[in-house]
Amino acid sequence: MSKVVKKMMIDDIRTAVGEHRDLLVLDASKVDAVSANKWRLLMHSKKISVLGVRNSVANAALREVGIDLADSLKGPSTIVWGAEDVVALAREIVDSLKDCKNLAVKGGTLSGTALSASDVEKLSKSPGRKEVLGQLVGLILSPGANLAGALLGAGGTLAGQVQSVAEKTE
Numbered sequence: 001m002s003k004v005v006k007k008m009m010i011d012d013i014r015t016a017v018g019e020h021r022d023l024l025v026l027d028a029s030k031v032d033a034v035s036a037n038k039w040r041l042l043m044h045s046k047k048i049s050v051l052g053v054r055n056s057v058a059n060a061a062l063r064e065v066g067i068d069l070a071d072s073l074k075g076p077s078t079i080v081w082g083a084e085d086v087v088a089l090a091r092e093i094v095d096s097l098k099d100c101k102n103l104a105v106k107g108g109t110l111s112g113t114a115l116s117a118s119d120v121e122k123l124s125k126s127p128g129r130k131e132v133l134g135q136l137v138g139l140i141l142s143p144g145a146n147l148a149g150a151l152l153g154a155g156g157t158l159a160g161q162v163q164s165v166a167e168k169t170e
Contacts, residue, residue, distance in 0.1 A: 006057060013061035016051055017079070022086035023062075024093055024108035024120060025069055028052070029076035031102045039100050046092055048082040071114055072107030086110055090124035 017023070028036060043050050055073040062069055069079075083089040090108075097103055108115040115123065127135070 006060075009054070009057045010061040010064070013051070013053060013058055014065055016049065017062070017065065017067075017081060020081040021067060021111055022089065022109065023067065023069065023079055023081045024089060024115075025072040025106045026078045026080060026093065027076055027104040027106050028078045028102075030104075031100055035100055035102075039096060039103065042096065043080065043092070046083065048080055048089060048092060050078060050080050052076075052078045066112065067109055068112075068114065069107070069109055074106070077106065085129040087123060087126055087128035090120050091128070094121060094124040 028039075031039065040050050053073075055075075055077055058077065058079060059070055059073050080089065080093060083092060093105060097105070105117045105120050107117055108120055110123070
């Protein structure tokens, strides 16, 4: 491969990845063509980008943007990125492993930190951004909800007693 072609491929990978710093590396070499096409279409529908790469070219392109995947980029490699956050990406990939038996996770990166295949599995089981925000909002609102419940409970009891006294005096 000429240096010009290699430079063009590096630029294409760098452009495709863009600002994403959370990537996963898969081995899709043993997946048959029909299953691979179905899997790629499924990933596309979930806004997950899939790119089959040459390791040396991908490693050079990713190093230029500050991502080191040298440990994961061994053997046939496919890079995936996208979804709403890295946890959703990991969940989708781990879920697709059940349907596509020959697909394998090799590793990835989370904000510049290298991940192993087992780390990706653990990441898929952790709460995502929406879940964490929901838990945080619940924790922030719970004291106010408890106070409102206590006031309404006592106020309701008092209102019921006043009404029963008013009915007796009539």
